[in-house]
Amino acid sequence: KVLRLGMMPADGIGREVLPCAQRVLQNTPGAPKFEFVHLDAGFEHFQKTGSALPEETVKALKNDCHGAMFGSVSSPSHKVDGYSSPIVKLRKELDLYANIRPVVGVRGTKDDEKFVDSVIIRENTECLYIKSETSESGPDGQVARAIRQITEKASTRIGKKAFEVALARQELRRTTQPNYTPTVTICHKSNVLSVTDGLFRTSVRGVYEKDAKDNGGAGRYEGIKLNEQLVDSMVYRLFREPEVFDVVVAPNLYGDIVSDAAAALVGSLGLVPSVNAGDNFFMGEPVHGSAPDIAGQGKANPIASIRSAALMLEYMGYTDPALKIYTAVDAVIREGKYLTPDLGGSATTTECEEAILKKITA
C-alpha cells in the first residue's frame, strides 16, 4: 500500500526544509511507502494568485491524502485585504484539533543544565483563532473587538488527547523509566477569564473525573497526575524549573506562546517539531516560521521538519521508524559536527540532513 502525503512547503525556509523531511521519509527503514503530492499554499502563492490556500489544496488533502507536511508561512506585517493565514485555516478545515508540540532537550549537550522533556498539547481550532473580529468607529476613534470562543466539546476532546498522550508517554518509558508518573498540567487564566477559561479547565478536569467515576476509581487515567497553572506563571516557571512540566494542555493562543517559550530552552526554534492531529489525519509542521532573513541561503535547520515527519509517522502508528529518526537526530545534535548556524554550527541545511540520513541508514 502506498500512502499519499500532501506536501506544502509554503513560504521561505519551508521550501528548503520540507524536501529534507521528504528524503528522510523516503529513506527510513520501516517507514511506509509514500507518494508525495505537491500542494500550493502560502503568502507568496497569495501574492501570485489571490489565494493563500487554494480550494484544490484542501480538496486534495481531504479526498486524496493519507497525511501531510506543512513548511512555514510568511505573515504580512500589515493587514492585507483578502489574506488570511493558510495554516490556521487548514487546521480548522481538516479538523486537526490538536497541535502536539514535544520540546525535548538532548542529554549530553548543554541542554542538561535546564533539561526539558515536555509536550504541549495545544487546542487548534478555537480560542481567538476563530478570527471573528469586528471594528467600528466611535466618538473616540476605532473600537475593535475579537471573540474568544471556548467550547465544552473542543475542550473535552483536547483534554482527552492530553490524557492519551500522557499514557502513550508512559508506555514508551515502561522499560527505561518504570517509575515515571505522567502529569498533565492545564494551562489557563481562569482568575481573569472565569467563564471561558473556567470552561476549558472544568472540561479537561471533567474527562479525568468522568473516567474515574465511570470506573469506580480504577479508570484508564488513574495513574496520571492532574495539575494546573496560570499561563503567566507557567511561562515564568518554564524557565526556572522546566522539569515540573510533562504534558501541558492549553487553549490555542496560550499554547502558541507557551510552546515558543519552551522552545527557547532547547537551543533553537529550529529544533522543535509539531504534528497537527485529528482523529485520523496527521499533518507534520515545524514550529519555526518562514525566516525570510535567512531564506534561500541554505542555512535553515532541517531538524524541526525532520522531527515533524517522525512525529507524523509516530501518530500514524509507525513507531519504529519514528524512533529511528529521533535517535539519529539526537545523535547528530550530540556529536555537534553538522549543526546549522542557529545552533552555533556552520553546516548547511543539506549537510545536516545528510548527517542524519547517514545515521538512519547506517
Add this chain to the structure above:
Amino acid sequence: KVLRLGMMPADGIGREVLPCAQRVLQNTPGAPKFEFVHLDAGFEHFQKTGSALPEETVKALKNDCHGAMFGSVSSPSHKVDGYSSPIVKLRKELDLYANIRPVVGVRGTKDDEKFVDSVIIRENTECLYIKSETSESGPDGQVARAIRQITEKASTRIGKKAFEVALARQELRRTTQPNYTPTVTICHKSNVLSVTDGLFRTSVRGVYEKDAKDNGGAGRYEGIKLNEQLVDSMVYRLFREPEVFDVVVAPNLYGDIVSDAAAALVGSLGLVPSVNAGDNFFMGEPVHGSAPDIAGQGKANPIASIRSAALMLEYMGYTDPALKIYTAVDAVIREGKYLTPDLGGSATTTECEEAILKKITA
C-alpha cells in the same frame, strides 16, 4: 504638605511585604511626608464580607489619596459567585491605564550572563480584561465567549506612554550612557488578530508617525527606534537575547505574560516591581502573587514591594529618593548576605528589609 497613600496589603504575603514598603517610604531621605491610609481589598476580605473591593476603598482612593500601594491578591481556583479580581477592577476604576514593569538585572551577580534591562508597558484597562464573558448551552454542550476589546483611544495613550518612558530612560542615562538610543517594541499578534492587534499596532505607530509629521521629521520621538515583535517570538527571544528589548509596549494579556517571562530572567518574581499609572495617580504593586504556600512564614521577598514604592515615587516626580532606594536594593542583592529563600538565601523578610533600610539611611 502631607501626601495620603492608600495601603491595600490584600492577601497572603501582600500583608508581609507592604509594611516593608511603608517603612522604606517613611525612612528614605528626600521622600515626601506620607500619611498611610489602610484600605480593605482582596479575596479574604471577600470571604468575610462578600466584597473584594469595598465601595469605601474606591471612594477613599479617588477622593482622599494622592497615591497607593497594593500588595497581592489570591485567586480562587474555581469560579466563585460574586467574586471578581479587585486589582483588575481598581486599575479600571481609577483609570490607571498603564502598568509599568521594569525588569532589570543587577550587574555583578549571575544576572550578568543574560542581562536584561527592559521595561514592559502593559495596557491596563482593556483587551480580554474587560471581562465581558457569556456562556450558553448548545447541542454539543457549553459554548463560552469572551470579548477582547482594543480601542484606538487606549492604544494611542499607551503608545504615548511608552514613548515618554523611552525618553525618560534616555534622560536618566544622559551622563552614564550618552550613546543609548531607546527602542520601543510593539508586542502583538496581528498575523492572527489582524483587526484588534492591527489596531493596537497602527495606533502605537500612529503616535510616532504623527509626532514626526507634525514636527517636520524633528519630533519629540525622533531619537527613538520603533520595532515590533509577535508575542510568541517575543517570549522566545526574551530568553535567548533579552538585550534586544528595551521598552516593550503590549496589550493587556500579552503584557501580563511577557512581564512574567522577563521576570524569570532576573532570578525571582520576588524582585519585580510595577506601578499602575494614570495621568495623575500612581499605584505601586509587586508583580508577584499572594504565594499562599509561604504566606505567614516571614519568608517573602520584600524587594518587589520596596522597588514598587520607589517606582511610585519616581512617577510622582520624586526621582532622588527613588534612586536612593534602587541603589540600596541593588547593593543588598549584589552583596548577597540578606537574601530571602526565593533567591537561595536564608534571610527573613524583615532581615532583608532592614539591610535595605540600613543602606538607605547610611
